[in-house]
Amino acid sequence: MLHKKSKMRLGEILIEQGVITQESLEHALDKQKKEGGLLGELLLRMGLVKEEDIVIALAHQFNYPYLPVQNCEINPKIIKLVSQELAKKYLFIPVDKINDVLTVIMVDPTNEFAKEEITQATGLRVQVLVGTATEINNAIRKYYKIKDSVLESTKPADNISQVSFHNATAQEKDNQPSKENK
Numbered sequence: 001m002l003h004k005k006s007k008m009r010l011g012e013i014l015i016e017q018g019v020i021t022q023e024s025l026e027h028a029l030d031k032q033k034k035e036g037g038l039l040g041e042l043l044l045r046m047g048l049v050k051e052e053d054i055v056i057a058l059a060h061q062f063n064y065p066y067l068p069v070q071n072c073e074i075n076p077k078i079i080k081l082v083s084q085e086l087a088k089k090y091l092f093i094p095v096d097k098i099n100d101v102l103t104v105i106m107v108d109p110t111n112e113f114a115k116e117e118i119t120q121a122t123g124l125r126v127q128v129l130v131g132t133a134t135e136i137n138n139a140i141r142k143y144y145k146i147k148d149s150v151l152e153s154t155k156p157a158d159n160i161s162q163v164s165f166h167n168a169t170a171q172e173k174d175n176q177p178s179k180e181n182k
Contacts, residue, residue, distance in 0.1 A: 006061045010039050013057040014049065024048050051132045059130040064109045069093060069135040072105070074143060081122050084144040090114035093131075093139040100124050105131035105139075 008016070011025040020028075020043065032042050040054040052068075059066040072095045081102060082094045092106030092114065102124040106114065109128040118126050140146060 006063065008061060010054075010057055010061060013060055014043070014053065017053075017057065017060075019053045019057070020048050051134055055130055055132045059109075062110065064128060064130045067095075067105055067129040067131060069095070069105050069131045069139045072096075072139075074139070076143070078102075079143045081124070082118065083121065084140070084146070086117065086121055087140050087144065090117070091133060091136050091140075092118070093136050093143065095129075097124065101127050103127045103129065105129045105136060107131065107133045107136060 006013070011020070011029070014020045015022055015025060024043075028039060028043050028046060028048065031046070032039055035042070040049075040058065043049045044051060044054060056066050074093070074095050078094050078097055081097065082104075087093060090106060090111060091108070092104045094102055094104050096103040100123075102118065102122055104118065104126060106128055107130075108114070109130050115126045115128065118124075
């Protein structure tokens, strides 16, 4: 399924959603000009937003539905459809299966390689929803019964680089001169 990107930029979406002010955005953009990097990561490091705020805004921007993993009651049979290794590799959790469609919540819904590998591993078509890295890491720990030392940290600050839809933003960088997340 192709997802059409919103014409609004990340900062505009965050202002529209009441997460940051115009002044906060301007301050962050000035800092971004000096330091570089992605706007969402910078806003998170500055403490102006939460990981969930960025993910919701990016989901809106790239037209993917956001679903907090903790809102899902996941059947253990669904978890068994995907190996722990694959779930950790692409940072996703399977949450539902209807007919030949497996619904997953993942950090980077634009990762076509991940979706293809999930399809190959399960024989099912993949429907993608978006979640935060922290929520997905916690769900992987819970449902695959993993001890804390096996997975990376689940502190939002440690997952900053995973909240930017890497594949989509990398593709968009080639088409847009601005440094702001697209």
